[in-house]
Amino acid sequence: MKEIKVGLGTCGISAGGKMVYNEFKDKLSQNNLDIEVKQTGCMGMCYNEVLVEVVDNGDSYLYSKVSSDNVEKIVNEHIIGNHPVDEWIATSRKNIEKDPFFKKQKRIVLQNCGIIDPGSIDDYILYDGYKAIKKALQKYSQLEVIDIVCNSGIRGRGGGGFPTGVKWKFSYEAPGDSKYIICNADEGDPGAFMDRSILEGNPHSVLEGMMIAGYAIGAQEAYIYIRAEYPLALKRLKTAIGDCEKKGYLGENIFGSNVSFTIKIKEGAGAFVCGEETALIASIEGKRGVPRLRPPFPAHKGLWQNPTNINNVETFANISWIILNGADKFASMGTEKSKGTKVFALAGKIARSGLAEVPMGMTINEIVYDIGGGIKDGKKFKAVQIGGPSGGCIPASMGDMKIDYEEVTKTGAIMGSGGLIVLDNTTCMVDLAKYFLNFTQNESCGKCTFCRIGTKRMLEILERITLGKGRENDIELLEDLAEKIKNSSLCGLGQTAPNPVLTTIKYFRDEYEAHIIEKRCPAHSCAALLTYTINENCTGCTLCAKKCPVNAISGEVKEIHEIDQDACIKCGLCFNACKVGAIDKL
Amino acid sequence: MTVLKIPEKKREVKNFKIDLLTKKDHKGALIPLLQSAQDSYGYIPEKAIYYISEIVKIPAARIYGVITFYSQFRLKPLGKNVIRICEGTACYVNGSKSVLEVLQDELGIGLDETTDDGLFSLQSVACLGCCSLAPVMMINDETYGNLTSKKIKKAIKEYSFAK
Ligand SMILES: Cc1cc2nc3c(=O)[nH]c(=O)nc-3n(C[C@H](O)[C@H](O)[C@H](O)COP(=O)(O)O)c2cc1C
Ligand code: SF4
Ligand code: SF4
Ligand code: FES
Ligand code: FES
Numbered sequence: 001m002k003e004i005k006v007g008l009g010t011c012g013i014s015a016g017g018k019m020v021y022n023e024f025k026d027k028l029s030q031n032n033l034d035i036e037v038k039q040t041g042c043m044g045m046c047y048n049e050v051l052v053e054v055v056d057n058g059d060s061y062l063y064s065k066v067s068s069d070n071v072e073k074i075v076n077e078h079i080i081g082n083h084p085v086d087e088w089i090a091t092s093r094k095n096i097e098k099d100p101f102f103k104k105q106k107r108i109v110l111q112n113c114g115i116i117d118p119g120s121i122d123d124y125i126l127y128d129g130y131k132a133i134k135k136a137l138q139k140y141s142q143l144e145v146i147d148i149v150c151n152s153g154i155r156g157r158g159g160g161g162f163p164t165g166v167k168w169k170f171s172y173e174a175p176g177d178s179k180y181i182i183c184n185a186d187e188g189d190p191g192a193f194m195d196r197s198i199l200e201g202n203p204h205s206v207l208e209g210m211m212i213a214g215y216a217i218g219a220q221e222a223y224i225y226i227r228a229e230y231p232l233a234l235k236r237l238k239t240a241i242g243d244c245e246k247k248g249y250l251g252e253n254i255f256g257s258n259v260s261f262t263i264k265i266k267e268g269a270g271a272f273v274c275g276e277e278t279a280l281i282a283s284i285e286g287k288r289g290v291p292r293l294r295p296p297f298p299a300h301k302g303l304w305q306n307p308t309n310i311n312n313v314e315t316f317a318n319i320s321w322i323i324l325n326g327a328d329k330f331a332s333m334g335t336e337k338s339k340g341t342k343v344f345a346l347a348g349k350i351a352r353s354g355l356a357e358v359p360m361g362m363t364i365n366e367i368v369y370d371i372g373g374g375i376k377d378g379k380k381f382k383a384v385q386i387g388g389p390s391g392g393c394i395p396a397s398m399g400d401m402k403i404d405y406e407e408v409t410k411t412g413a414i415m416g417s418g419g420l421i422v423l424d425n426t427t428c429m430v431d432l433a434k435y436f437l438n439f440t441q442n443e444s445c446g447k448c449t450f451c452r453i454g455t456k457r458m459l460e461i462l463e464r465i466t467l468g469k470g471r472e473n474d475i476e477l478l479e480d481l482a483e484k485i486k487n488s489s490l491c492g493l494g495q496t497a498p499n500p501v502l503t504t505i506k507y508f509r510d511e512y513e514a515h516i517i518e519k520r521c522p523a524h525s526c527a528a529l530l531t532y533t534i535n536e537n538c539t540g541c542t543l544c545a546k547k548c549p550v551n552a553i554s555g556e557v558k559e560i561h562e563i564d565q566d567a568c569i570k571c572g573l574c575f576n577a578c579k580v581g582a583i584d585k586l
Numbered sequence: 587m588t589v590l591k592i593p594e595k596k597r598e599v600k601n602f603k604i605d606l607l608t609k610k611d612h613k614g615a616l617i618p619l620l621q622s623a624q625d626s627y628g629y630i631p632e633k634a635i636y637y638i639s640e641i642v643k644i645p646a647a648r649i650y651g652v653i654t655f656y657s658q659f660r661l662k663p664l665g666k667n668v669i670r671i672c673e674g675t676a677c678y679v680n681g682s683k684s685v686l687e688v689l690q691d692e693l694g695i696g697l698d699e700t701t702d703d704g705l706f707s708l709q710s711v712a713c714l715g716c717c718s719l720a721p722v723m724m725i726n727d728e729t730y731g732n733l734t735s736k737k738i739k740k741a742i743k744e745y746s747f748a749k
Contacts, residue, residue, distance in 0.1 A: 011716035014729035046718035190712035191675030228658050229711055269617055269656035272712075286616035286642070288655040304613065347676035347717035354718060385675065420676045435678050439712070445655075 002079060004028075007051040007114060009042035009200045010193075010232055016067060023068040024052075027075045035079065041201020045101060048090055048353035051114075054078055101352055104370050106333065106341050109317045110357045113201035118236050121243040124204040126443040130249060133211045133319030137257045145216040146172060149319065151327035153339030158184055158275075158312030159390065159416045160492070161338075161405040167309060170299035174307035181214045181222035182284070182303065182310040186268055186275040188227065189388030190439060192419030194343040195313035197355050199226070199233035202317070203240040209316030211254065212323060214261045217309050222263045225280050228270050237265060246497035272389075274442035276491050277310045279445070290445045291491035296528030312417065314343055328379050334360030338404035348385070348421035349376050365399035368422055379424040383507070387416030387434045389443075390496035393429060393505025412503040414496065417554060428525035429508040430515055434462040436500035440493060451494030454485040458501060466526045470516035475505060515569035530570050530585050534561050537582035544574035544583060616642050616652060620659060629660040665700040665707035667745050669693075671724045674713030680720040686710075688735045689723075692742050705746065 006012070006021040015375045024037045025485060043051050054074070061084050063074060070088065078084045091099040116123040124130070136145050150165030183206060187195040199206060209220050222376055226234055241263055244250040252260045266284050270452075273279050274289035281303050283289040302308020318340060322330050333337045338360040344367065347353045351373035358367060368374065375381050381396045386403075392413030392495035394401065401407055408415045423432070439457040458481050461474050482498030505512060514520045521529040534544070540558040545551075552568040555561030563574070575583045609683070623634040629654065630653060639646040653659040671686055690696055693706050700707040716724050719731025730741055 010714070011718060014714075014716040014719060014722070014731060046716070049718065188712070190673065191677075191717060193713065193715045193717065196715050228715070248748070267618070267621060268658075269621065270658035283617065284614050284616040286644075287653055290655075299618050339710070344715065347720065348679050353676070388675070419675065421679065425681060427679050432679070435675070 003055040005038045005040045005053040007043050008039040011046045012049050017050045019068045020050045020066050023071040027071055038117045041113050041118045042197040042355055044355040047352045060093045063088050081496055083266040089246055101371055105357050107357050108321045108341050108357045109314055109343055116204055118201055119239055127447055129204055132207055132323035133208050134255055136212050136215055136323055137255055142216050148327045152322045152330040154318055156312055157314035161415060164315055168216050171307050171309040172302045175303055176307045178306050179219035180303045180306055180308040181210050181219045182308060183210055183316055184223040184310055185224055185226040185313050187370055188275045189417050189419045190343045191347055191421055194345050194418045196230050196233050198313055198317050200236055204237045205317045206313055207240055209319035211261055212319050220260050223266050223284055224270060225266045227268050273445045273493055290447050311420055335404045337406055342418060344418045344420045346372050346420050349424040350422040351376050360404045363400050374425050376399045382425050383423045385421040387414040388419045389412055389440045390499055391416045392499045395507045412506055426523055428521055428523040429504040429511050431466055431525055433501045433504045434466060440497040448489045448494050450485045450488040454481050455497050465515045467528045468519045474516055475512055489522045524585060527570055532563055532575060532585050534563055535582050535584055537580050539580055543577045547573040547577040629663045665704050667726055668707045670709045670711050670724045672714045673710045676717035677720040677722055682721040685721050685733050688738050
């Protein structure tokens, strides 16, 4: 029996997955073949999209970079002729242990992502789905469930890293009749897509984790707060919830127990700060998403003043594995204080960008080189940015560092939710710091003066540095402002906003100094600090002079041209226009 | 369904979903109501604000405060085609800045603006979720990855002619 699966996550669809899917359906029906074409979620190898898996008598073959033009050949040779088209195959399930991308990974959260059909509850059940909640309801008391989660050592995957079991216990012990569970699916970190891929690829795993949490703390109602820009994840969640309701897995007396549990969806409306738990709660209540002072913590006074337990998508997606496999097995992975695995979204200047789940404590180099295949286009590895706008840049020289909550925090970055952006020597660190500050400055809710105005001042300083107008004590000024913002902000947004600046100053101070003192951008990225000159390759074709908007280029036809540096506005048009590489950008 | 007392003039604005009202209370209904208003009109018309204000019993001024807090909500209609350029980190380090420059040059508008002919609106988003194709933009529901200035110009031309 053969079966075909096409990866239809957001990135698969963007790469043309739907066309491939339809083409397979057409070609199969033209050949009167009764073979199922299924959709599945992110397989992790986003760099190889469109991905198609052909399941064939126990083994399966993963075709990479499939376009609709490839489909006919795959159908004719593999499906009909039984000869896999070797040159297009990335790996097979049997050989997955050998594939460099998968070899070092440990897949718990992602174990069924890219394998099951996210739109089918039966598929989820086939892969041990909803066994954990049944086990919890039948075998364990509420406190026993909480104990298991405590003993597993799992910490929140949303960024803060607070022990999940301890949090559940707070909500369990908090007095109150109506308690709530909230799943934080706001994923605001720009350039991170772990939660989205989990929701798109295996939505039921998140629902099951929420059910177990609901039973443990005694909550009967739950909300999923999902980012507005995730239409596909939203659709798949809605289907999943509907299917659960039909089967009696959600509603009154779930799985025939005396426990009731419902899950509702709330769509976010585009505000990064709403990822912060108290702002998120305000947003569900229909208000402006402004954080408030804690304590009281949501565990005591959360949604509509009731005890509320809020966890991240990935945190919930770990829970059923823990219940089924035991706390010890989970705790056997990772480092002393960070247990289990972490999903990272690898992106940026990396050869194999995608989704990787690794045991806590893996080194940066292992992730970048062994899994990610090193830097794209043979450039030089410079740093990783981890933790998004709240995190920081860790230089390549620290590549042997083990990634876990404690180690990352020591560098001045934070673990964050799992965005891992790889940077090469063409990325300017000052410019990157400016990028993140621009983001946080825009997203500050405006409640705290230092977060609102301080970030703006920092941004202005960074802007003038990248324009070559930096002043001598600007670095000290940035550090001073950063300290004040960290100390006088109410929520995590303000408290961590200076991190990208502080870590780049800490590890790349020479780059700041080059900008400020020498008026030079070592990465050749800040436009205002570049110098364009013409070298002896110039054939005098006059193309550049024709393009220059300010007539800064002079020279006779067939003679070497020259750029008047005072007149040049550094637009780069000449550089792009020259066909013989005679213009240097320095 | 709750009976609403709405002045005759404002009642014209009513063809968006108000099935939320059948629920026992209106707890937290404001944002979903605004979202469905925007779904049906493409933006939130002033009349809708008054209408919703009646439903949820929240003063219009406060609703206005909520609308302006969230970047999703618009008080003005959008152009026929919406271009959303990704300004996420992966796209940024892969050159989204120059993508934006090309777009601004081609369309003659800045972010959050609409061309005079109403054909294009330009917006930015933080990560479209296909970072492996960075830099990325979306035109309506179609994603364009690995952008170059040539690809961008070609895409815009297609939409300009497809009036
Ligand atoms: C500005 C800001 C944004 C945040 N964004 C998110 C987010 O997108 N997703 C998330 O799960 N947690 C986010 N958090 C963390 C949450 O406040 C909260 O700690 C988390 O959802 C708890 O879940 P966990 O214990 O499972 O990690 C954010 C925090 C801050 C301060
Ligand atoms: S720190 Fe910034 S985002 Fe957080 S509450 Fe204060 S102003 Fe708002
Ligand atoms: S960079 Fe621009 S302004 Fe300067 S010489 Fe070249 S074309 Fe002229
Ligand atoms: S493999 Fe496509 S989203 Fe990851
Ligand atoms: S950063 Fe642009 S798609 Fe993710």
